[in-house]
Amino acid sequence: MVAASTIAVADQSTTYSGTQASPLLLKILKGVQELSTADTLSLHVWATYSRPDIPSPNLTPLDNIETDIMLKLPTAERVAMLSWLDHGGRTKLYAVGATDNDIGPCVDSIDAANCNTLSSSSNSGVNQPLTGPISSRDLPFTLAPAGNQNGGVTIERGFATVKNDATSETHCLSFKNDSGKKIDGVTFIYKIYAQNGQVLTAGSNLRAGSFEPGDDVPGPATAADMSGIRSDSPEKALLANCWTHTTSMATPALLRAAYIAVGVASVTYDDGTHWALGQ
Numbered sequence: 001m002v003a004a005s006t007i008a009v010a011d012q013s014t015t016y017s018g019t020q021a022s023p024l025l026l027k028i029l030k031g032v033q034e035l036s037t038a039d040t041l042s043l044h045v046w047a048t049y050s051r052p053d054i055p056s057p058n059l060t061p062l063d064n065i066e067t068d069i070m071l072k073l074p075t076a077e078r079v080a081m082l083s084w085l086d087h088g089g090r091t092k093l094y095a096v097g098a099t100d101n102d103i104g105p106c107v108d109s110i111d112a113a114n115c116n117t118l119s120s121s122s123n124s125g126v127n128q129p130l131t132g133p134i135s136s137r138d139l140p141f142t143l144a145p146a147g148n149q150n151g152g153v154t155i156e157r158g159f160a161t162v163k164n165d166a167t168s169e170t171h172c173l174s175f176k177n178d179s180g181k182k183i184d185g186v187t188f189i190y191k192i193y194a195q196n197g198q199v200l201t202a203g204s205n206l207r208a209g210s211f212e213p214g215d216d217v218p219g220p221a222t223a224a225d226m227s228g229i230r231s232d233s234p235e236k237a238l239l240a241n242c243w244t245h246t247t248s249m250a251t252p253a254l255l256r257a258a259y260i261a262v263g264v265a266s267v268t269y270d271d272g273t274h275w276a277l278g279q
Helices: 006-010 023-033 037-047 061-071 075-085 091-095 223-227 234-241
Strands: 118-120 127-129 136-139 141-143 153-163 168-177 183-193 199-211 242-246 259-269 274-276
Touching: 023 061, 023 075, 037 061, 037 075, 061 075, 075 091, 141 153, 153 183, 153 259, 168 183, 168 199, 168 223, 168 234, 168 259, 199 234, 223 234, 234 242
Parallel strands: 141 259
Antiparallel strands: 118 127, 136 153, 153 168, 168 242, 183 199, 183 259, 259 274
């Protein structure tokens, strides 16, 4: 990547006048809509730099978009694009003639938090509400291979979600005490994998409690069920089987997350005995 100042690139931009957005701006906006979630977040991060780099060479659609913004857009449209990409809202894009229909539905990693998901009707030019953006995506939930070793704790089901801005991951599970003993605590381990099988991140979670032999210990069945649980609801107890890991900034590993594998690492029994995976 070769850095270039905004002063230098301004001299290379084409000119366009009028109340409508330029054809190039419309092309760029359409290209942004077609980017993957990971590329969309990368574009936002790129726009936060005081002097965004110009890709060299251009190998991907994302590279082409970044180059067109910096080298080919007229100044007003370039400023409007960079403002929008940096959570500055759509106002400057409106000012250069772009409509919500041109820009597309609100995107979590780009649009300002108060984006109202309005879209201009192509026929009347009247703003009409659209379905809001999806803020997270589901990860397939799998069981970690353990060779039938689980300390008498059976994971029955679960789910995982990752925020599209790659700042958090949540997973929940339901399990059963099949050990024949009363259990005081279970440590679960998890690994998040890329599509190619690479481990991206891993960790452990402790579930403490008092679980009698044969007890089913449920968590929320789905992400929708989890988000619908109120703080004053009896179902709040289900959230004890959920764990969320957050960061203040986007985590590159979560952008590549393809599935999660969860297993039992250790079990502490009421009689003072302990089981650990691999013993």
